[in-house]
Amino acid sequence: MNELIEKARKLRKAAKQMAILSAEEKNSALMIMAEHLLTKKEWIITENAKDIEAGKENGFTESLLDRLLLTEERIGQIVDGVRQLIDLEDPIGETIEAWERPNGLQIETIRVPLGVIGMVYEARPNVTVDAGSLCLKAGNAVLLRGSSSAIHSNKALVHVMHEALAETAIPVDAVQLLEDTSRETASEMFKLNQYLDVLIPRGGAGLIQTVIQNATVPVLETGVGNxxxxxxxxxxxxxxxxxxxxxxxxxxxxxxxxxxxxxxxxxxxxxxxxxxxxxxxxxxxxxxxxxxxxxxxxxxxxxxxxxxxxxxxxxxxxxxxxxxxxxxxxxxxxxxxxxxxxxxxxxxxxxxxxxxxxxxxxxxxxxxTDGEQFGYGAEIGISTQKLHARGPMGLRALTTTKAIVRGTGQIRS
Amino acid sequence: MNELIEKARKLRKAAKQMAILSAEEKNSALMIMAEHLLTKKEWIITENAKDIEAGKENGFTESLLDRLLLTEERIGQIVDGVRQLIDLEDPIGETIEAWERPNGLQIETIRVPLGVIGMVYEARPNVTVDAGSLCLKAGNAVLLRGSSSAIHSNKALVHVMHEALAETAIPVDAVQLLEDTSRETASEMFKLNQYLDVLIPRGGAGLIQTVIQNATVPVLETGVGNxxxxxxxxxxxxxxxxxxxxxxxxxxxxxxxxxxxxxxxxxxxxxxxxxxxxxxxxxxxxxxxxxxxxxxxxxxxxxxxxxxxxxxxxxxxxxxxxxxxxxxxxxxxxxxxxxxxxxxxxxxxxxxxxxxxxxxxxxxxxxxTDGEQFGYGAEIGISTQKLHARGPMGLRALTTTKAIVRGTGQIRS
Structure with missing residues (x-):
């Protein structure tokens, strides 16, 4: 079994466990994750230096190298971002609507996690933690597919996240980094409808179009603003x-x-x-x-x-x-x-x-036009499509609904 | 310019006009449409007979021929369906949420039409009117892509709808039938992101999978229930x-x-x-x-x-x-x-x-699990995906949102 399928299966299983966690369990896990990231910041910076080194060898521009760079200050910002999620209200379990039908059926729609989210992004290692922790807060499992040029940084960050999650109610398997960053495997990932509920590309127009053109998994499109x-x-x-x-x-x-x-x-x-x-x-x-x-x-x-x-x-x-x-x-x-x-x-x-x-x-x-400015507290991107979520997307955009129907023996006539 | 692009452009333009129609204008148009369909029922049945004839020649099964058949009674049911839409509350313009930010910005999210919807379906001519009128009620323009085996029926139905719309505030161009039912043109339609906001396939698992596998336009997936x-x-x-x-x-x-x-x-x-x-x-x-x-x-x-x-x-x-x-x-x-x-x-x-x-x-x-049984009054399908709408989809599933922000000179610091 290849890495993608193996990790996708683990995610599917982890998503089931994620769906029944309480807000307290998720928040406590985020707290522990923040602590671990701080404790391991020097090692993360050492690993990040390997990506920077390789980037220089490959003639990356200054601005590209800057995006790739992790410093003590930047790790501090990443950690602050994780901590800010703790204060946000957990959208999961919220009753959206409840009504009764003339035949006595009680219908209630409630908010539940999407399941397994595939994040596809470029050489910004902060997205690994920012997007990863946001997905977890909304009760999802997440497959992270970053850039090969950030692979050492991403591996280090996910390693630390795994160490942290091992001490929490969130299953370690709920966060997976796709280490195989080949195009072929990306194409396979974009069509993995059996395991992935949604793809969220974050990056330039080229990346977003690649995902849209090649995906059969539904995509939350973010992107171009003229x-x-x-x-x-x-x-x-x-x-x-x-x-x-x-x-x-x-x-x-x-x-x-x-x-x-x-x-x-x-x-x-x-x-x-x-x-x-x-x-x-x-x-x-x-x-x-x-x-x-x-x-x-x-x-x-x-x-x-x-x-x-x-x-x-x-x-x-x-x-x-x-x-x-x-x-x-x-x-x-x-x-x-x-x-x-x-x-x-x-x-x-x-x-x-x-x-x-x-x-x-x-x-x-x-x-x-921004999740924080809109008061959503955090943002996974700005949707430029019309389905599901439009405009700034906060935690709710990472959820779906489930209808619960309570009867007393009703059958359809 | 081919038929698809020509009609898609007309739809885009019509969608703009549709978005600002009042509930009364849309309802009055539906009423007139219902009347025209009743008046022209004999001609519709004559045109439908050509499809039945061709179906028999092509060795269609009894059940396939039955799906294709339009009778006076069935046209009556179609007309009843259109009339039932009139009583449903117009979802367009509804305020979904409204809040104020600490900087004084007033944010309001309101419900607006999706825009242009592509309906893809099989040899059931009733879908032409059922789905078409539902899209119109929610303020959308609609491109209908039915089966070649129902082409005479579909052309007749759309012809009558056009005659009716000419007497109403809904632009005639808001409903278009794609007469070219080739696979190549269907593939082109599924990738027409510039003109289509969403695709809704209605039919068997094969049709739905074909759309999902080939579309770059977002798809509202309906389908298999085990x-x-x-x-x-x-x-x-x-x-x-x-x-x-x-x-x-x-x-x-x-x-x-x-x-x-x-x-x-x-x-x-x-x-x-x-x-x-x-x-x-x-x-x-x-x-x-x-x-x-x-x-x-x-x-x-x-x-x-x-x-x-x-x-x-x-x-x-x-x-x-x-x-x-x-x-x-x-x-x-x-x-x-x-x-x-x-x-x-x-x-x-x-x-x-x-x-x-x-x-x-x-x-x-x-x-x-049905739009009418849930009290939505009408149903465009039952969503089996997690984005946008899950379960029975009524009029609201055919809408999106728009955020309106009112300021007094606010800039971002």
Whole structure:
């Protein structure tokens, strides 16, 4: 039996045990896991150094090496993340709805774990613990498939997690690292419907598309955000500029950062807005209305309107009204997060009603599309698909339901 | 541009219009659709006769021809189904949750249509209207991909639906029939993520697996039910026998019918139960304990325990206790519907807590796993997967959510 099937079977079995654990048992296990990670941090850093070494030999970029790196401080952050899960309410066992049928049947839907989750991610060893512990908190078993370039770090982290779980009610087998990081085995994993209930890819667009294209196991799609900020005619000057700057520049490399700002042609502060971006070193790419007025705005190509730059580059466009803004967003958007800055309630209503996206904002930055910012306490990703969960996904996104029906001998007539 | 892409584009556009329709507009459209279907029933029957004729020429079985057949009575039933949708509450626009964040952001999640749904089904022309009208009621546009053997019936039904919609607020383009029923085009449809939000296959296990294996568009999986009835030591004689008979024989061809009855070895009424089945012409296949006692019980093969017979055949097995019953169900079940007949609350609790299935029953027939029986008013299928919807799926399963965030200039720090 190969490693994948062997581990998948163990996970299936562990998932059964996980499903009946109490919140206290899971929380106590997370506490012990946090302690072990702290105690073993030096060894983890030593193992991580092997990946860093190999990365350098393979000519990894500085930013890639930085993602891979574990330091004492970063392990501290990982441990804090695990501890924060302890305070979150356990979603398992919650009654979602309960009702009685005319024939006397009592129906109750309750929240239960998904079962076995397959996490597929890139060279960020923190995901091993972040995602792993989140899955456990929601009562799931988890198969971790990280990058070969982080294999020493991942093995060390999972080794420590196993040592910790051995002292707890959570079965050690509930966390498994797939050490065979070949493409063939990944393909096999993506089709393992018999053992895996869901796949969650975390990483760049390429990784996510690979999983979607090859999976038969249901996928929780996270991903691309080509987010827009539309500044309406009535938008307040400072509010609009602050929000646009924040949405673009607070953290340009993430999916909820803005990529295009649409400016109503009658809004009087376009000068101030564009200068603010220019002064901050943002490359502006605009339509002809803007390039003809502002020498520092370069012409935008068709591709720019649909680009997720993830960099200090911003597409800017003048629009005649809210409808043109909506049409632009409909055409180029990725249904992630879209904002309108306006003092006109009718336009806000139209924007909210018409645009099909996970999260819509009025007078706030798109950067709030985030599990913690939404108050979910932790986040497994931001769903850009419409099934199961849409937008920021917290613990509940890692659960499913079960209907319990209590009768007194009812049969169907 | 081929037919598929052309229709998919029209659907995408229609979906935008659908999303902002009021409940009244949708209901009035359904009413008009029902009237048109009644007015044109004779023409529909004439068109259906062409499919029946072709089916006979192609040597279709009686049961296949029966599925294909539209009669005045059956069209009446289809029309009744459409009319029943009118009374159902419109799920669109419903506030699911609303909360405020410490920074003053007001977050509200509301229910919105999925968008464009791809229905994939077999030679049952009633699905064209049943599923089509259900999708419309939930504010979706729908691409119908039926069987080539029902093409004349489907074209006629969609033609009448189009004539009706032309008089209503629902855009005519919101319902499209894919007339090209080739496998190649089906494969293309299953990967049309740009235009389709979800695929719903309705039919046999083969069809469902084909969709799952080939789709990149998310699939709402419906399907196989290898359902069990476990009769515990304390089960009441008549209740247990009535439920077992009902679960097996009320409609043996459907997924919520029971396929195996597990009998506690100390339950005193096994004779009566097995004779009741035997007297009703049910073929019994059992383990050695039962075959050695009852001459009319044939030996069960390993395959029998995992079979969805969909016929008057029943697997029967003696078990030592509730745990053995649970283990058997875990091993052979399909996580659909499982029942325990018992007067022992501890055993019921263990059964409910331990078994991983969409619906669990105490002292009731598995036949209640059904949208109408659950009180959903209509059903698009019974989900056997864990994402999005599990168990009977009503109108809500055809919706997703959208988060609306209202701010006063909040930016992320």
């Amino acid at each position: 987010c827009h900020v539309f500044i309406d005619e009535t938008a307040k000057e400072n509010m609009a500029i602050d929000i646009a700057i924040n949405a673009k520049l607070h953290r340009p490399s993430v999916c909820n950062a803005a990529e295009t700002v649409l400016i109503h042609k009658n809004w009087p502060f376009a000068d101030e807005l564009l200068s603010s971006f220019h002064d901050r070193g943002v490359e502006l790419r605009g339509d002809t209305e803007l390039t003809s007025t502002y020498s520092f705005v370069k012409p935008a190509t068709e591709e720019d309107w649909s680009s997720e730059f993830l960099a200090p580059i911003l597409a800017v466009k003048q629009v005649s009204d809210v409808k043109e803004a909506i049409d632009h967003i409909d055409h180029y958007g990725t249904k992630h997060s879209e904002a309108i800055i306006s003092e006109n309630p009718d336009n806000v209503r139209l924007f909210f009603q018409t645009i099909d996206a996970a999260v819509l904002y009025h007078n706030a930055s798109t950067r709030f | 359902c069990h009835v476990f009769i515990d030591e304390t089960a009441k004689e008549n209740m247990a026998i009535d439920i077992a008979i009902n679960a097996k024989l009320h409609r043996p061809s459907v997924c919520n019918a029971a396929e195996t009855v597990l009998i506690h070895k100390n339950w005193p009424f096994a004779d009566e139960l097995l004779s009741s089945f035997h007297d009703r012409g049910v073929e019994l296949r059992g383990d050695t304990e039962l075959t050695s006692t009852y001459s009319f019980v044939k030996p069960a093969t390993e395959e029998d325990w995992s079979s969805e017979f969909l016929a008057p055949i029943l697997a029967v097995k003696q078990v030592s206790d509730v745990k053995e019953a649970i283990d058997h169900i875990d091993h052979y079940g399909t996580k659909h519907s499982e029942a325990i007949i018992s007067e022992n609350p501890d055993n019921v609790r263990l059964f409910f807590q331990t078994i991983d299935a969409a619906v669990l029953y105490h002292n009731a027939s598995t036949r209640f």
